[in-house]
Amino acid sequence: MFSLIRAEVYRLLRKKSMYVYFCSLAAAYALIAFVRSGGFNAESIVGDAVNFLSLLPIVAGGFIFTAVYTDDLASRALPALIGSGMSRGGIVAAKLILAAMLGAFVFGLAPLVPYATHAALGFAASGAVMARIYAAALKFCLVTVGYCALSGAAVYGLQRATAAVVLYILLSLNVVGGLLAVLLRNALGEAAATAIASRTLSGITDRLLDALVGSASALPPLVEFTAYTAASVLLSAALFYKKELEF
Numbered sequence: 584m585f586s587l588i589r590a591e592v593y594r595l596l597r598k599k600s601m602y603v604y605f606c607s608l609a610a611a612y613a614l615i616a617f618v619r620s621g622g623f624n625a626e627s628i629v630g631d632a633v634n635f636l637s638l639l640p641i642v643a644g645g646f647i648f649t650a651v652y653t654d655d656l657a658s659r660a661l662p663a664l665i666g667s668g669m670s671r672g673g674i675v676a677a678k679l680i681l682a683a684m685l686g687a688f689v690f691g692l693a694p695l696v697p698y699a700t701h702a703a704l705g706f707a708a709s710g711a712v713m714a715r716i717y718a719a720a721l722k723f724c725l726v727t728v729g730y731c732a733l734s735g736a737a738v739y740g741l742q743r744a745t746a747a748v749v750l751y752i753l754l755s756l757n758v759v760g761g762l763l764a765v766l767l768r769n770a771l772g773e774a775a776a777t778a779i780a781s782r783t784l785s786g787i788t789d790r791l792l793d794a795l796v797g798s799a800s801a802l803p804p805l806v807e808f809t810a811y812t813a814a815s816v817l818l819s820a821a822l823f824y825k826k827e828l829e830f
Contacts, residue, residue, distance in 0.1 A: 584673040587664065591681050595650060604646055605689065609696045616700045623701065628708045632697040632716045636690070636723045641755040643689050644727035648751045651682045652735055653744035661742075671823040675739060675816055682731040690724035718795040722788045725808055729784040730754045732815035740822030760785055784811055 595601060612635055616623075623631075655661050664674055694716045698708055708716070730751055737747035753759050764780050771779070780786050791804035 584669075584677045587669060587674065587677045588681055588684075591651070591677070592684070595681075595685065598650065601646070601650065605643065608642060612696055613700045616697070617704070620704045623704060623706055625706055626712075628697055628701045628706060629712060629715060631701070632694060633719045635697055636693060636716075636719050639690065639693060640723055640727045640730065641752065643693070644686070644730060644755055645748070645751060647682060647685050647689065647727065648731050648734060649744075649748060651678055651685060652731065652738045653747055656738065656742060656744045671739075672820040675735065675820045675823060678735065679728070679732055679812065679816055683728045686724045686727050686731075690720045690727070694720050715796055718792055721795070722792040725788050725791070726784060727755075729788075729808065729812055729815070732812045732819070733784070735819045736815060736822055739819045740826060742826060757785065782807065784808070787811065 616631065619631075655664075661674070665671065694713065697716070698713060701708060733754060734747050734751040737743070737750045741747065760780075760783055763783070767779055781790065787804045787807045790799075791801055791808070793799060794801040794804060
């Protein structure tokens, strides 16, 4: 599994389109921020950065998901990996670890984009403000990794890149969560729907963010997130083992 992770890291580091894409996102943010800079003040970076980060699960996470999960389908690399002796469960786990590593790298650097932009405009953020922004970055990073884990079930169960990408997009745009909330509200009532929604991936990460910026314990939502992703990995592995591959 670790040899696969090393090989995938090497592959991604040589992926020129990744650098072009993420630099383009940073440049687009800087340009939009410059256009809007007339209304900025010392506190503007918080809301501006959170808005920027909230878009990354779709615009950056979509790239992460396709680069980590669906490139193998296009190149038909999965049969070769299995033929070389790699277990299917090991492949699923390695892909999630790789998505988490790439997500941590992207979301670790992302807050520096609004910081550098606002500093260049004369509104440098303090350490305390950046800590709040990094707490939001952690939330959206976990959301991205969680959606990758859920969408991975479509990759390994269906072996169809298009279906998997569509599922990821629907999850990241909260289409699935919104429909689920409406159904629960109509079937169970507002109170029950709210309680269940707080146990979805979005609700778990919202509670984690509240804990990080407040005084509550972050352990319960972290445990729930770990259980969420573990269940997704088990589901993906089970579907993968049932799927027949052509060698």
